[in-house]
Amino acid sequence: MSKKILVYYFLLFSCSLIAQTKVGGTVKDEAGAPVAFANVMFKENPSVGVITNDDGSFYLDTDETYKTLVVSLLGFATQEIDLTKRVTYDIEVVLTEGEQLEEVVVYSGNMSKKNNPAIDILRKIWAKKRVNGLHQYKQFEYDKYEKVEFDLNSIDSAMMKSKLFKGMEFIFEEIDTSRITGKTYLPMFINEAVYEVYGDNNLGKEVERLTGNRNSGFSSNQNIISFIQDLYTDYDIYNNYLVFFDKSFVSPLSRTGIDVYNYVLNDSAFIDNKWCYNIVYYPRRKNELTFKGDFWVNDTTFAIKDINLQVTRSANINWVKDIYIEQEFEVVNDSTFLLKRDYMMSDFSLNKKEKSKGIYGKRTTVYDNYVFDKEKPRSFYEAKVDPYNEKAYNRDEAFWETSRLEKLNEDEKKVYTMLDTLKTVPKFKKLYSLASILGSGYIEVDKYNFDYGPIFSTFGYNEKEGVRLRVGGRTYFGRNDMWRIEGYTAYGFKDNQFKYGISGKVLLDRKTRLILSGGNRRDVEQIGVSLTATNDVLGRSFASSSVFTTGSNNTLTDIKLSTLAVEFEPAKNFVFKVQGSHRSLRSALPETFSLSYVDIESPTGVESETNQFEMMTSIEFTPKRKTMGYGVERIDVNDDYARYALLYTSGIKDVLNSDFDYQKLQLYYRQPINVGGFGRLTSTLEAGKTFGEVPLGLLSVIPGNQTYFSIFNTFPNLDFYEFVTDTYVSVHLEHNFNGRLFGRIPMLRKLNLREIVGVRGVYGALSDENIALSAPTSIPLRAPDAEPYWEYSFGVGNIFKVFRIDFNFRGNYLDIPGARPFSVTGAFGFSF
Structure with a gap:
């Protein structure tokens, strides 16, 4: 990340009071060269972390308060940095060659497929993936809450003073800072939806019923819902390929992953009272549709506990500068790990330069209230020709207060009010009309x-x-x-x-x-x-x-x-x-x-x-x-x-x-x-x-x-x-x-x-x-x-x-x- 962008964080510090710990900086080696794919996490909670970018930069943002940052990479001595302030943006970490973490057994320093313990763990994940999670039950039910937000990003003083926004300056009162990229952003649209999901593994059937939906305006609800479903299609990290924007990305859990990724067994720790291994992965070659990141996997069930995926900057995909995914799994019992939270962020931009402005598309999906082995007749799963439910689009505030599986933060609550005001501004109406003409x-x-x-x-x-x-x-x-x-x-x-x-x-x-x-x-x-x-x-x-x-x-x-x-x-x-x-x-x-x-x-x-x-x-x-x-x-x-x-x-x-x-x-x-x-x-x-x-x-x-x-x-x-x-x-x-x-x-x-x-x-x-x-x-x-x-x-x-x-x-x-x-x-x- 460019150092100049850090200036924005200081200017917008007063607008970002929700998170309790924010850290950003770069990781270098002793020669001053940036270190890519280094693991950066909080010592108090190893599951909260990121992997450094190609230029060695990193950014972490969390609602919790942590005191110690840990930076590690195979072949380098682990560094621990005390966090004396709640917000620190200019950390420079220098890694020196040395031993890896004591808990990790490292067989050799190269990424050999035969002698790599991470590959052995990966093979056990393949063997277990069809008996983990929902696959263990005959039938299943759960509630799903989905929140989608679109934001203008890389907001700076020049944009605020632009003639384009003259008369609409009040919108910049809602700017915030991304916990993933560290960039400033301005929420422009939000959509919320609540679903009831039913499935039968014996029948191979699944049905999803919308019970509530609302958005911040601009278009009819049906249009937005359909657009979202196509832009952010569902995916399963255990599949060999994950499809986004009509492109097939190789999953790090894929059986073909060993041909396109390097895997490193990086750490091991207790997470939710379960012993887990941490594996870091990154692509073997540039320009391929791959990710970089890490995941935590249980040592007994070999089910994924946490995983993050970030599309490499060199991937051959247009108009999308970054894609970042986080998934958290809940430990239900000794052998069941169920998806609890899925977060995906896409940074849409005309080019992939660090300073380029664009739009964030963020989807957060939360799963809860699982029920198992409650059989329903086959007719229940038959698809309807016209599934539209008018009541779902007219829910009151009481419904949303009780049905949200994740509460809106203060900035998200303000989006509804801000956009209602924005739609009354004549200049915005003209801009919106122009966009509609070009689109339709x-x-x-x-x-x-x-x-x-x-x-x-x-x-x-x-x-x-x-x-x-x-x-x-x-x-x-x-x-x-x-x-x-x-x-x-x-x-x-x-x-x-x-x-x-x-x-x-x-x-x-x-x-x-x-x-x-x-x-x-x-x-x-x-x-x-x-x-x-x-x-x-x-x-x-x-x-x-x-x-x-x-x-x-x-x-x-x-x-x-x-x-x-x-x-x-x-x-x-x-x-x-x-x-x-x-x-x-x-x-x-x-x-x-x-x-x-x-x-x-x-x-x-x-x-x-x-x-x-x-x-x-x-x-x-x-x-x-x-x-x-x-x-x-x-x-x-x-x-x-x-x-x-x-x-x-x-x-x-x-x-x-x-x-x-x-x-x-x-x-x-x-x-x-x-x-x-x-x-x-x-x-x-x-x-x-x-x-x-x-x-x-x-x-x-x-x-x-x-x-x-x-x-x-x-x-x-x-x-x-x-x-x-x-x-x-x-x-x-x-x-x-x-x-x-x-x-x-x-x-x-x-x-x-x-x-x-x-x-x-x-x-x-x-x-x-x-x-x-x-x-x-x-x-x-x-x-x-x-x-x-x-x-x-x-x-x-x-x-x-x-x-x-x-x-x-x-x-x-x-x-x-x-x-x-x-x-x-x-x-x-x-x-x-």
Whole structure:
């Protein structure tokens, strides 16, 4: 930690009266070099301690009063420092080479896997982990209290005097100092929730019921709860990998831990009348997703008593400077250790420099009132489609006084009052509105319960319309509206024509999520960019408005679409939908692209427009999907769930002048998987078959990509309509190694780049009858039936934290005229 930051502690001393002992400083060796991973703790309570950072700095903050600080590390003599003052920020500890603590048996000074006693203890932890804690009982129940807080950190005088906070200076009366980092912070948001948790180990079932929730404002409770659940997912330290921010970190208790961590048996002591060993661990290599810290483990059950984990500063993760975790376990009896308290702090920042300002995200979870072996019927654990409990969001102060398992401190109590005042400040209202616009894409017009947008769709371009301007909006009374109407109009300055779209939906029954929807649209569209397409009235493909394309994009379609649908959710994340639709399809650029087909009833024998009425039945299953809100629209808050979809479409001739009879069966499967420490694999499988004769506009087009953007589930080296099928099977695989390979190359390590590889292929067929039917079209009709078409790509992600570039190679069908053997695509995005 930079020494200059210590000045802030002195300035803010009067604002931090809650803690009883605060110490901070640096640890060095005799040569003056910083000592990383040294163990710093209070002699009176060895379980209260930290590990020094890469620069040898440390900071400890506790509500208790302690008199002696102990600093130790294998190979150095232990130092004890008397604490003469309650607050000491400038301690400098010099470790000299010498013997380790007398209680510890050290076999050798290196970290050998064979001769290391810490590794022997680790193996016993692995053997016992499935019989410790809640696993010992058939059934279990407990209460859970969760407190989440977000704070501005690194508050200094310059920030206080900034024009940004002019008129809001009163908020700085609530600044405090972090007990983990020693940095000043200002609480800005707090959310509290109380749950009842029930589980059955025999059934493998667990259910969590929210009984109370409240927050300090700014947004609806449902939004905050969903955001928190995704940002701070539950984890088990005994698992091999701990997943945070879509990244898999190797647990220090992992069976693969001995390959990525160094372990040192550092101490032994009685904790809660149980003899425990203290093991310090730190990573063997930089830039990997690992932790540093220590843990105390019982010598009989080999259950963890206390553990702390801190993500190393060099870890390949964006926008997060620090992650710190503490877990405390309660000794219930001689053989049972149960989780008592879980604390996690994340320091979000634009960069990892010590002085950089950012936001703390802190979650504290307390567990109590355990009850065991109280059996409940299987039906008790069945998930509800709509678990919203209105009473939980309207609890009085008496409920919170009795239900909190950990009391709020004085600063936390003041947050509610401070934020209520802050929301009345005009300048803050403007800042909050700006943040909302950037986050949602809509400008709220509260007076009329209307949102204008999305603003990101205002401008577009294609060869039919030229420059395209779009205006639109939606009704908006709140996140949980039971009904909503949306619409837009657009104008093309080249074709001088207006387009429009309007849709509406209403939630008729919350218990089954019975929804009735419908809409109408007249627009220009690039169809055939998705195999498993849905008739979304307001949806618009990525290729319809691309300013820059590879070659000429002249395969656009004038589309008229009307739909009416009903859907319901009989079981959680299981959606059944029936939809009727009528489409009219005609080429938007008939001089270069034709959708014509043979029609013996036409005077010319050729028809240029396809009119089709369809009935579609779909079943979609999304296990482990989490959603935001309980109104007619819900927003996904996680993306790590699988999606299974089965669609059956029936084209019915003569209904509303429909032209064709046919049936289409389609299957869609998508699965993102965190492959341990090797990154994240995303896979998609699609298959489909059309029964009956249909023209080009109703066939399944293999999705090409003539833009310069990397878009998953498309083929970047295919042009639009290069392959057309009535039968297909498509597979896409993309793996992001999250820097595991680049992190081991010295010249690339500091750049935190991430390597991405992809393989994709498709097999398809097209009947002679369908080819003959679409003979008048201007493009050659071919399918990848001789052999599956395939591509592969190599990409580099996280360039400047926001950019990705992919190099795409075509595997075969290189003899097709105009075939593109190679392409370069890229994408912008923010990810951890």
